[in-house]
Amino acid sequence: AQSVTQPDIHITVSEGASLELRCNYSYGATPYLFWYVQSPGQGLQLLLKYFSGDTLVQGIKGFEAEFKRSQSSFNLRKPSVHWSDAAEYFCAVGAEDNNAGNMLTFGGGTRLMVKP
């Protein structure tokens, strides 16, 4: 079975600074990887996803993530954070042999706070 760890429960960055949110997964084969964002009072919005191919994935809102098989990681990055990026971020993993990747295992989330 797959699992996901987001080591940082809370992160605070200054507006305009760069951001990296960590995600480590456990799965024996090539996983399907996702990042979601949840703003207060909202549902989870899909930021980006990795299935195969180029290991650097571009998403919405200026986010990107890099799949590193050797490190079992899929870290989310943004070069310059905006105050509106304050939210909770979830990493998730799916598997091709698990209902065509539709079943996802979510990490515990990282809450991002942005200082003015």
Added chain:
Amino acid sequence: DAGVIQSPRHEVTEMGQEVTLRCKPISGHDYLFWYRQTMMRGLELLIYFNNNVPIDDSGMPEDRFSAKMPNASFSTLKIQPSEPRDSAVYFCASSSVGGQYFGPGTRLLVL
């Protein structure tokens, strides 16, 4: 597409009452998921359907919870009788291949 639609957005009820949450998935998606989110337990998968058939309901907390999907465009999650510990945000999500898409959630408060 309008995305996943959930109703109601907010529900306040008294202990012992029946609560019905509704979900309309994205057209063409063949998977539908119900989740519950609380501060203490995070995001929990309750049940999911494939082509309207329940596949795994092991996350349903107890017999007070039931879910149905009578057709490809509608699902319900029912709690009967409701208890204060059921207070949470309930999300519906649908997917084909390519990731799950979440609705805005129903915020349930049981007094």
